[in-house]
Amino acid sequence: MTTPVSPKISQVRHVPIARLLKPVERGSFPMDGFDDEFGDIIDYIFKITHWIWADKAVGQIYDYYAETCTVYTGFDVTHSVEDVVTGTLAMMQSFPDRSMDFVNVAWSGDPKEGFYTSHLGFSRMTNLGPSSYGPSTGRPSRFFTVADCVSRDNQIFLEWLIRDNGAVVRQLGLDIHELAKKLAQNDTRQGKKPWFAEKLASLPVTRGSRQAAPLARPTKSIEDRLRHILHDAWNRRLLNVLSDFYDPDAVGHIAGGHEISGREALIYHYVQLLAAIPDAEFSFDHYCDVVETDGVLAAVRWSIMGHHHGDGLFGPPSGKAVYILGMSHFRFEGEKVVEEWTLYDELSILRQIYAEPAAANGEE
Missing domain, CATH: 3.10.450.50 (Nuclear Transport Factor 2; Chain: A,)
Known part of the structure; x- marks a missing residue:
C-alpha cells in the first residue's frame, strides 16, 4: 500500500487546541490566494471553524464562505452565504453550549483548482432552545459530523455536510420515525423535494x-x-x-x-x-x-x-x-x-x- 506523499502539513489527531491555534509556517505548502496567516489547508479549516463556532464569530462566515456557496446535506441544499449564516445562528440558538473536537482532517487538491478537505468533528451540546427537531428538551447530545469542503482564494464555495441526526434525535428522547413522518408531511404540504x-x-x-x-x-x-x-x-x-x-x-x-x-x-x-x-x-x-x-x-x-x-x-x-x-x-x-x-x-x-x-x- 502506497503512503500519501504531500508537502508537510498540520496534523490534528491528539493535538491540543492551544497548539493548533498557534501560527503555522507556510513553508513548502502552496496556499496561493489564501491569507498569509494560514500555513496550510488543514490549518485554514481548523482555524476558521474554531473562530466561527468556538469563538462565535459568526460574521466571519462572510469572509470565508463564497457569496454563492452551495451546501448539500442528506436532504436539503442551499446556495448562499446567507443560508450558511442563518443555519449557524439557528444551531447556536438550539445548542448554545456546543463544543467541537477536531478528530480528523484529510485533504487533496491545489490552490488553482481548489483544496478538498474532509473534516470529521465530535460535538458535545445541550438542547436549550427550539430546533428543527422540535421544542427544547434540555437534554445533552454527543455526536459526529463530517464536512467535506472545497476552498479556493480563501473561501469555501462547495460543501457536503452530514450530521449524525440519528444519534442526536435519540439522545434528545425523540422517536425518529415519528419525527421523520412529521417532516415528510411538511415536505408534502410545501411541495418540497430533496436535492437528489x-x-x-x-x-x-x-x-x-x-x-x-x-x-x-x-x-x-x-x-x-x-x-x-x-x-x-x-x-x-x-x-x-x-x-x-x-x-x-x-x-x-x-x-x-x-x-x-x-x-x-x-x-x-x-x-x-x-x-x-x-x-x-x-x-x-x-x-x-x-x-x-x-x-x-x-x-x-x-x-x-x-x-x-x-x-x-x-x-x-x-x-x-x-x-x-x-x-x-x-x-x-x-x-x-x-x-x-x-x-x-x-x-x-x-x-x-x-x-x-x-x-x-x-x-x-
Missing part, C-alpha cells in the same frame, strides 16, 4: 439479476485499493474481501451513535444496509487522505441508491426509492483498517421512506 429527486426519478425499479462487473486490477495506492474493496463489497456483494481489509480488533463509530468493536461487527453493518436496500448501488464519489500522528487517514465520500425492500435498519420495507449520502474515514495501521467512522443521516433516509410518492420520486 431527479436521481431517484431515473432509478430503475430493480437493479437487475446480474452481479456488478469487477473493476480493473488495482494499483498499490490506498485510493485504488479502497475503490476496489468498497465496489466488491457493496456492488458485487463479495463481503469476504472485508476480512483482509479490517484488523480483527478494528473499532467503528457508525451512524446512529453506534460504537462497535471487531471485524465481524463492522462487516455486519454492510449486511444490515444491504438487507434493508437489497438492490443498493454504491458510488465512490471522492477520496482524500493525510498522514496523521497515528497512521494514514483516508476519507471517502460515497452514495447509495436503491429501494427499501428489506426489514431492519429503517423499519418494515416500504418499497420506496432512497438516496444515501455517506462519508467514511478509515485509519490504517500498515495494510489494515484499525478504526472507522461512517456517517449518514438516518433522519433524511426515513424522511424519504415516509414521503408521499410524488415527493419521494420527484414527480409533479
Whole structure:
C-alpha cells in the first residue's frame, strides 16, 4: 500500500487546541490566494471553524464562505452565504453550549483548482432552545459530523455536510420515525423535494439479476485499493474481501451513535444496509487522505441508491426509492483498517421512506 506523499502539513489527531491555534509556517505548502496567516489547508479549516463556532464569530462566515456557496446535506441544499449564516445562528440558538473536537482532517487538491478537505468533528451540546427537531428538551447530545469542503482564494464555495441526526434525535428522547413522518408531511404540504429527486426519478425499479462487473486490477495506492474493496463489497456483494481489509480488533463509530468493536461487527453493518436496500448501488464519489500522528487517514465520500425492500435498519420495507449520502474515514495501521467512522443521516433516509410518492420520486 502506497503512503500519501504531500508537502508537510498540520496534523490534528491528539493535538491540543492551544497548539493548533498557534501560527503555522507556510513553508513548502502552496496556499496561493489564501491569507498569509494560514500555513496550510488543514490549518485554514481548523482555524476558521474554531473562530466561527468556538469563538462565535459568526460574521466571519462572510469572509470565508463564497457569496454563492452551495451546501448539500442528506436532504436539503442551499446556495448562499446567507443560508450558511442563518443555519449557524439557528444551531447556536438550539445548542448554545456546543463544543467541537477536531478528530480528523484529510485533504487533496491545489490552490488553482481548489483544496478538498474532509473534516470529521465530535460535538458535545445541550438542547436549550427550539430546533428543527422540535421544542427544547434540555437534554445533552454527543455526536459526529463530517464536512467535506472545497476552498479556493480563501473561501469555501462547495460543501457536503452530514450530521449524525440519528444519534442526536435519540439522545434528545425523540422517536425518529415519528419525527421523520412529521417532516415528510411538511415536505408534502410545501411541495418540497430533496436535492437528489431527479436521481431517484431515473432509478430503475430493480437493479437487475446480474452481479456488478469487477473493476480493473488495482494499483498499490490506498485510493485504488479502497475503490476496489468498497465496489466488491457493496456492488458485487463479495463481503469476504472485508476480512483482509479490517484488523480483527478494528473499532467503528457508525451512524446512529453506534460504537462497535471487531471485524465481524463492522462487516455486519454492510449486511444490515444491504438487507434493508437489497438492490443498493454504491458510488465512490471522492477520496482524500493525510498522514496523521497515528497512521494514514483516508476519507471517502460515497452514495447509495436503491429501494427499501428489506426489514431492519429503517423499519418494515416500504418499497420506496432512497438516496444515501455517506462519508467514511478509515485509519490504517500498515495494510489494515484499525478504526472507522461512517456517517449518514438516518433522519433524511426515513424522511424519504415516509414521503408521499410524488415527493419521494420527484414527480409533479
